[in-house]
Amino acid sequence: MAYELSKKKAFVCDLDGTLFMGPNPIPPAVDFVIRTTKSGRFRFFFLTNNTSKNPSEYLKKISGAAIPVDESQILTPLITLESYIRQKGYKSVYLVSTVAVKQHMAERLADAGVTLEYDPEQNELIALTYDKELTYEKLRRITALWNMRNGANAAVGLRSIAGAPVDFVATHPDNCCPSEEGPIPDVGGMLKLLETTNGMKPSHVFGKPSPTLLEPVLANFKKEEITVVGDRLYTDKAIADNAGVDFICVLSGETTLADLEKYQGTPPALTLNHFGEVERY
Ligand SMILES: [Mg+2]
Structure with missing residues (x-):
């Protein structure tokens, strides 16, 4: 089934390789998040397996890229x-x-x-x-x-x-x-x-790919309203598959087109160069 952005209400975004490359924001991806947060079009959640930092340190990183965010949106x-x-x-x-x-x-x-x-x-x-x-x-x-x-x-x-x-x-x-x-x-x-x-x-x-991490999102949105966005098939796509929600693969991080060609599982709902391209759908 074709991916329909008009039916979506919530995005669960991986951070590294999806919205950030190391400490630096990926501009078109971050711009999309900022604009559609401010317009109220989408609700964003931010997903990280990294438990070396507490959530307030992620709040700082995300709000440092000018994205409006509070602690309830950070999933660790x-x-x-x-x-x-x-x-x-x-x-x-x-x-x-x-x-x-x-x-x-x-x-x-x-x-x-x-x-x-x-x-x-x-x-x-x-x-x-x-x-x-x-x-x-x-x-x-x-x-x-x-x-x-x-x-x-x-x-x-x-x-x-x-x-x-x-x-x-x-x-x-x-x-x-x-x-x-x-x-x-x-x-x-x-x-x-x-x-x-x-x-x-x-x-x-715990953590990706265990779907327990998505419980706060699944409690507030229907599965068909949720999309997970990430750059790793074996963690980001796996958590989407385990929770039964759509997955967008971005090529701004780890996964390459060659990896996707070799990939044996069901293909991602969309593959984009970067998350900002989702607006075309
Ligand atoms: Mg990543």
Whole structure:
């Protein structure tokens, strides 16, 4: 079915490669977002798997490009993590994150009485984010917690702590983060390091391509009114497919026409050089 812009009400935009290239806005894409936000034609949401920053840092980046935005429009797996902790009723979480993200999560969870410190006797959950301040000590604590609480140590006579096993989640699956210096390690790489160490694996991995990230959008719009826009097929298109909404592939980032020719899945609803071209439809 042909893509009909007239039926759309909400766009979920990837940031890097779609609206920004590194720190710089992609002008025609950003102009379209600014104009149609101001006219009230579309509602925009901004999607990122990057949990090394708290949402207010993204607010700064997006509003720095003159796009009118508030925190409810920023979709990051930190929101999913918060609702997971609330749903499970966890009170003691070992949050592996940057200082800024820990501060943000502590504020978000203040009313729920949740502590986010390492506490081998009490921790119910290990939550791994894209911690750009990761140290060997944090890696040691994660594996020690798992070993002591999840039965492996007891079996071989090492220190163990009786009680419920500790749960383990990660905010997103990305193996690497694109940078001006090429790919650098992200959560996927950290997960592989942990699994190689003692076999531990997360019970849940949030973020793209998990459609849970789109819940705030799906709660307010019909599926046929929503379009996801992005430059990566295996994350941005995958989340659109998993949520059952249209996907626009932009060639302003990672994916090339040659990648699209080789792509085995259903084709994107539209392929554009940059997001500004959507106005033609
Ligand atoms: Mg991207």
